[in-house]
Structures are given as C-alpha cells and as structure tokens.
Amino acid sequence: xxEIDADIVNKVNxxxxxxxxxxxxxxxxDNPEVSDAEYDxxxxxxxxxxxAWPELYDPDSPTSRIGAPPLSEFETIAHSIPMLSLxxxxxxxxxxxxxxxxxxILRTDDEILYTVExxxxxxxxxxxxxxxxxxxxxxxxxxxxxxxxxxxxRTIRSVPLLLQDTGKRNIPxxxxxxxxxxxxxEGFRSLNEEQLSQKLSPFANPRNAAAGSLRQLDSSITAxxxxxxxxxxxxxTDLRLKSHWxxxxxxxxxxxxxxxxxxxxxxxxxxVDYYKxxxxxxxxxxxxxxxxxxxxxxxxxxxxxxxxxxxxxxxxAYKFKAMQETTRVLNIDVQVGRTGVLTPVAHLQxxxxxxxxxxxxxxxxxxxxxxxxxRIGDTVLVQRAGDVIPExxxxxxxxxxxxxxxxxMPLNCPVCGSIVIRAKGETxxxxxxxxxxAQLKERIKHFSSKGAFDIDGLGDKLVEQxxxxxxxxxxxxIFHLDAVKIEGMERMGARSAEKxxxxxxxxxxxKFNCFLxxxxxxxxxxxxxxxxxxxxxxxxxxxxxxxxxIGAVEGVGSVIAESVVNFFKQNTNREVISRILDSNVxxxxxxxEKERTLENKVFVLTGTLKDLTRNQAKEMIExxxxxxxxxxxxxxxYLVAGSSPGSKLNMAKDLGVEIIxxxxxxxxxxx
Numbered sequence: 327x328x329e330i331d332a333d334i335v336n337k338v339n340x341x342x343x344x345x346x347x348x349x350x351x352x353x354x355x356d357n358p359e360v361s362d363a364e365y366d367x368x369x370x371x372x373x374x375x376x377x378a379w380p381e382l383y384d385p386d387s388p389t390s391r392i393g394a395p396p397l398s399e400f401e402t403i404a405h406s407i408p409m410l411s412l413x414x415x416x417x418x419x420x421x422x423x424x425x426x427x428x429x430x431i432l433r434t435d436d437e438i439l440y441t442v443e444x445x446x447x448x449x450x451x452x453x454x455x456x457x458x459x460x461x462x463x464x465x466x467x468x469x470x471x472x473x474x475x476x477x478x479x480r481t482i483r484s485v486p487l488l489l490q491d492t493g494k495r496n497i498p499x500x501x502x503x504x505x506x507x508x509x510x511x512e513g514f515r516s517l518n519e520e521q522l523s524q525k526l527s528p529f530a531n532p533r534n535a536a537a538g539s540l541r542q543l544d545s546s547i548t549a550x551x552x553x554x555x556x557x558x559x560x561x562x563t564d565l566r567l568k569s570h571w572x573x574x575x576x577x578x579x580x581x582x583x584x585x586x587x588x589x590x591x592x593x594x595x596x597x598v599d600y601y602k603x604x605x606x607x608x609x610x611x612x613x614x615x616x617x618x619x620x621x622x623x624x625x626x627x628x629x630x631x632x633x634x635x636x637x638x639x640x641x642x643a644y645k646f647k648a649m650q651e652t653t654r655v656l657n658i659d660v661q662v663g664r665t666g667v668l669t670p671v672a673h674l675q676x677x678x679x680x681x682x683x684x685x686x687x688x689x690x691x692x693x694x695x696x697x698x699x700x701r702i703g704d705t706v707l708v709q710r711a712g713d714v715i716p717e718x719x720x721x722x723x724x725x726x727x728x729x730x731x732x733x734x735m736p737l738n739c740p741v742c743g744s745i746v747i748r749a750k751g752e753t754x755x756x757x758x759x760x761x762x763x764a765q766l767k768e769r770i771k772h773f774s775s776k777g778a779f780d781i782d783g784l785g786d787k788l789v790e791q792x793x794x795x796x797x798x799x800x801x802x803x804i805f806h807l808d809a810v811k812i813e814g815m816e817r818m819g820a821r822s823a824e825k826x827x828x829x830x831x832x833x834x835x836x837k838f839n840c841f842l843x844x845x846x847x848x849x850x851x852x853x854x855x856x857x858x859x860x861x862x863x864x865x866x867x868x869x870x871x872x873x874x875x876i877g878a879v880e881g882v883g884s885v886i887a888e889s890v891v892n893f894f895k896q897n898t899n900r901e902v903i904s905r906i907l908d909s910n911v912x913x914x915x916x917x918x919e920k921e922r923t924l925e926n927k928v929f930v931l932t933g934t935l936k937d938l939t940r941n942q943a944k945e946m947i948e949x950x951x952x953x954x955x956x957x958x959x960x961x962x963x964y965l966v967a968g969s970s971p972g973s974k975l976n977m978a979k980d981l982g983v984e985i986i987x988x989x990x991x992x993x994x995x996x997x
C-alpha cells in the first residue's frame with residue numbers, strides 16, 4: 327500500500343478542523359466568517375481528498391452526513407435519567423400557582439428566579455457524547471426508554487459530531503444532552519415542493535415531517551430532510567454546573583445550538599410578561615412554537631424540588647392558546663375504555679386545524695356536554711394544541727337552525743348492554759360489567775403491547791376477532807391459543823399463526839415491572855410499575871402490602887396506592903393472575919435474599935468509573951436491592967464518584983452524603 331504523504335494528512339486534518347469551526351460559527355453563534363461559496367470550496371476539497379485516500383476515513387469528518395446503511399429495525403436504549411413530560415399551564419393564574427407550589431415545597435417566601443425558553447413543536451431527543459465524540463442518539467420514547475437513531479441524527483447539520491473546544495472549559499468525559507428536532511417553515515415548504523415534484527404525498531405539518539424523517543430506517547433519506555435542532559438541557563454529565571442558565575451557556579460553548587430567545591433569571595411576573603411578548607411574535611418566527619417553558623434556574627433548588635412519576639416539580643410549560651377552526655358535529659357516539667369509562671366522541675365534518683385533518687373530537691364526559699350545551703348538528707369551534715386530542719371549545723349558537731338534537735348519555739353500555747353507573751362525586755360514567763367485550767378488547771390490547779408482554783403479531787384487529795369469536799374471554803386465555811385456532815382468523819395463514827404462537831411462548835418470561843404494567847392497573851404506567859417492582863421485589867410482597875406502605879414509596883403516592891390495593895382486592899383479578907402463572911408464565915424478579923446486600927440504599931453515580939459503564943454499575947446496584955437516583959438529595963445514602971466528577975460531588979458534600987469510589991462499591995456488592 328502506498329504511504330500517505332504527511333502533507334496530505336496535515337491538509338485533511340486542517341480542513342476538518344476548519345470546517346468543524348465554521349459549522350460552530352454558522353449554526354451555533356450565527357456569525358459566519360466565510361462565504362457559502364468558500365465553505366463549499368473547502369468541503370469539496372476535503373471530499374476529494376477523502377475519496378482519493380480512503381485510508382483517511384473518519385466517521386466524525388464534516389463530510390460524513392450522508393447516512394449509513396439502512397436498518398431492519400430500531401434498537402432501544404434506557405435513558406440514564408428519565409425524560410419526563412412537563413406539566414401544563416394555560417392561564418396566568420395557573421402559572422402563578424406553579425410559583426406558589428415551588429415556594430411552598432422549598433418553604434420560602436423569597437422570590438424564585440426562573441429561566442424561560444420557547445417551547446418548540448418538534449421531537450425530543452437525547453445525544454450522548456463521550457470524550458467529545460457523539461456516540462449515540464435516541465428518541466424520547468416513553469421517557470424511560472428511547473429508540474436508537476444515531477445514524478439519522480448524525481445527518482443533521484446543526485448537530486456537532488465533535489464538541490467544540492473553545493478553551494473556556496474542559497471537554498466533558500460524558501455529556502448526555504437533550505434537544506428538540508424540528509423543521510423550519512422555509513424548510514417545510516421546500517420539502518413539500520420536493521415531495522410534489524416526485525409525485526409523492528405532501529406532509530401535513532412540520533412536526534409530522536420531522537417525526538417521519540427521524541424515524542427512517544434508511545438514514546440517507548433523513549440526510550435529505552431539512553432537520554434542525556435546539557438543545558435545552560442535560561441528563562448525566564461530569565460538568566460542574568450551578569444553574570440552568572449556566573448549563574445553556576456551557577452547551578453553546580461546546581458547539582451545541584441553543585435558542586436565542588431564552589431569557590435568564592427572571593421572576594414569575596416577568597416570565598408571564600415575556601410569555602405575552604413571545605405569543606405576539608409567534609407568527610413572525612421561522613419555526614413553530616406552542617408555548618414557553620419555565621424552569622427554576624438554580625440546580626440545587628431543582629434537586630430539592632424533585633419530580634413526580636410523570637413530571638418535574640421545577641418546570642412547567644405555559645401553553646399558547648390552541649389553534650381553532652369552525653366545523654359541524656355530524657354525530658355523537660360513545661366509546662368504552664379498558665376501565666369501563668364511557669367517553670362521548672363527536673364525529674365532525676372534516677376540517678384542517680393547524681395542518682392536521684380533524685374528524686373526531688373528545689367531549690370528555692356528560693357534564694362537559696351539558697356545560698357547553700353541545701348538540702348533534704351544532705356548528706362548533708374545535709381546537710388542537712400539539713399532540714393533544716382535538717376538543718370542542720364552544721357552540722356557535724347563532725348558527726343553530728332548530729333541527730339540532732340534544733345528546734343523552736346511554737343508560738346501558740353500548741357494547742354489552744349492561745346498566746352503566748356514575749358514582750357520587752365522579753364525572754365518569756362506567757360500565758361495571760367485568761366481562762364487557764369493549765373493556766376486554768382494550769385490556770387485551772394493553773396486556774400484549776410493547777412495555778407489557780410485548781407479543782409480536784397480536785394486533786388490534788386480531789384481538790377484536792379473537793374476542794368476537796369467543797376465543798379470548800380474558801388476557802389469561804392468550805396463553806391457551808394454538809395455531810389451529812389462530813389460523814381460522816381473517817388474514818391469518820399457517821405461517822403467521824405459528825409465528826404468533828412462538829411469540830406468545832417467548833413472552834412467558836417477563837420482568838416483574840412489565841408484568842405489573844400489563845395488568846392494566848389504573849394509574850400504573852410503565853414508570854410507576856418499575857418503581858413498584860424495584861421496591862417490593864416480588865408479587866407476594868406487593869399483594870400483601872397496605873395502601874399506606876405503597877403510598878410511602880417515593881414517586882407513588884396515595885391515589886396510586888389505593889388503586890393498586892383495590893385491584894388486588896378483587897377475587898376476579900387474583901384468579902386471572904393465577905391462571906396466567908399456571909400457564910408457565912415466569913416472572914423475572916430482582917435479586918434473591920442472599921444477594922440483596924444493598925436493600926433500600928439509594929445511590930447516585932457521578933464521573934467516569936474505572937472499568938464499569940454507568941449502566942453496568944446501575945444494574946449491579948439494583949440487582950443487589952439498591953436504588954440508583956439521577957440526583958443527589960437528602961434521601962441519598964451514597965455517592966459513587968469516579969474520575970472527573972460533576973456538580974453532584976459538591977452537592978453530596980453539602981448534604982453530608984457518604985462519598986465512595988468504585989472499589990468500595992464492589993466490596994459492598996460482594997458482602
């Protein structure tokens with residue numbers, strides 16, 4: 327092989343360094359130093375050299391944004407710290423109430439300072455950099471686990487493949503950074519023009535286009551889409567940071583683009599004022615925003631405030647008024663959910679609301695219909711905001727002709743015919759027939775879904791057929807299906823039936839948290855199921871637990887506790903669980919008694935461990951009965967500190983938390 331001339335190597339390295347810098351100046355600082363023509367010339371020169379000398383291939387080169395070979399499916403990855411959803415506020419008073427709650431939890435009358443930023447209508451992602459190099463990118467997913475989309479994210483021009491070394495601070499050994507991927511209005515227009523020129527269907531709106539682009543199995547398609555990103559926060563990192571504003575400034579120094587409309591350290595009153603200013607300029611922005619995010623600025627206060635199982639207590643999204651359009655109610659019918667709740671749904675004359683075609687809108691419950699006086703045939707104002715289900719805002723009474731019909735909630739379940747009830751103090755009307763087919767279908771769909779038993783091939787249409795044919799009378803019956811029974815269903819051949827039977831067999835080994843989630847206990851989502859599984863370790867322990875014991879678990883609370891206890895009190899539910907277990911279903915519980923050396927101890931990890939990844943250390947601690955938290959608090963027992971520890975070390979010292987190294991942790995694990 328011919329030896330590469332040192333001058334060629336130096337030239338390639340110099341071009342790469344220069345182009346990385348120009349990307350930083352253009353995308354992050356919005357302050358380019360060279361013309362587009364000069365940038366293109368440098369890029370062409372580097373491309374030509376890399377093609378001539380393939381031995382110089384580097385996946386982090388500025389030229390490597392064309393995509394990778396197509397995938398057959400996306401892998402999943404766990405987020406070190408959950409990417410929780412934000413609570414919402416829709417009025418000034420709700421926003422002021424948020425500030426009141428913050429000060430009440432912190433037990434202070436002092437003013438709290440907030441950092442506020444536009445809430446982009448895009449897709450949340452997490453990028454992980456190690457020693458300055460992008461190693462993995464994932465979607466938010468369910469907040470606990472996301473899909474790995476590294477190849478797709480690498481094609482986004484405003485994503486640095488290498489963190490920028492400006493000399494202001496050291497490149498972190500590990501940085502998990504979160505951002506929002508979006509498509510600008512101009513990019514959306516260009517994309518749809520391209521779609522139409524190729525005789526393809528145009529996208530409905532920028533958000534849908536961005537979502538579809540990020541989830542392409544072929545990243546070369548993603549590379550052709552005009553995706554952009556703004557970064558807004560971090561997960562695990564060894565950076566030493568004191569405030570959210572400092573976090574954002576640090577991200578920008580490292581070459582990670584932040585939104586220019588962010589405002590720092592302002593009171594809640596000024597935040598409300600800025601919200602109004604932001605709403606006024608909303609239509610002038612080159613991208614869609616649907617509100618403003620308000621975050622407590624001091625990271626130490628964020629730690630004290632903590633989170634619920636769904637959202638952080640230190641942040642809230644103040645949403646803009648939703649997009650609205652006028653249409654007509656063609657009919658109202660009632661849907662029955664898996665908990666038996668009857669939900670009235672309006673069938674609408676199709677109308678485009680903010681780029682999405684709306685045909686149905688929830689009417690919530692009987693009280694809501696009466697309060698708004700919604701009748702079949704009414705002309706109504708409908709709205710949608712982001713991913714929120716469309717709803718009817720109000721009736722336009724001046725459009726009434728006299729032929730409109732008043733809707734009454736049925737006295738009997740529209741599916742099984744059983745009498746429905748509405749408990750005192752509740753707005754929900756429920757079918758109390760445990761064998762109602764509508765509830766049964768929804769429960770089985772949930773039971774077999776991803777995150778639960780994850781039975782591949784048992785789709786919604788097949789579930790409905792199997793229930794209608796009497797082959798499934800509870801989710802326990804799934805484990806008694808055979809290929810002959812399945813083969814008789816519509817569009818199910820012998821091969822598909824065999825594959826489904828194998829999938830059912832494979833699902834019989836299931837983690838305890840997935841089993842709990844599959845049962846469909848009211849208020850118990852994937853995150854709460856994981857908390858309960860980690861705390862109680864076995865099904866028997868949970869079955870014997872009182873509401874007080876369950877409610878005392880951090881992240882659970884009394885409402886969830888009552889729901890869990892009431893579920894397990896019912897003999898029918900216990901009988902179904904017994905049938906499931908009698909079908910050779912094996913629940914994979916956590917470590918046995920002799921291994922639970924860290925029972926009920928709370929650990930926090932920081933820095934880089936010598937020969938363990940964070941995930942490996944976390945799994946070892948949890949297997950020994952301990953818990954791993956993403957933040958230091960008063961309930962933390964140990965901080966495991968590796969090299970280059972972050973701000974958590976100072977927080978642990980301030981709170982008197984015991985600080986240990988990896989060797990000490992491994993001794994504790996082996997006791």
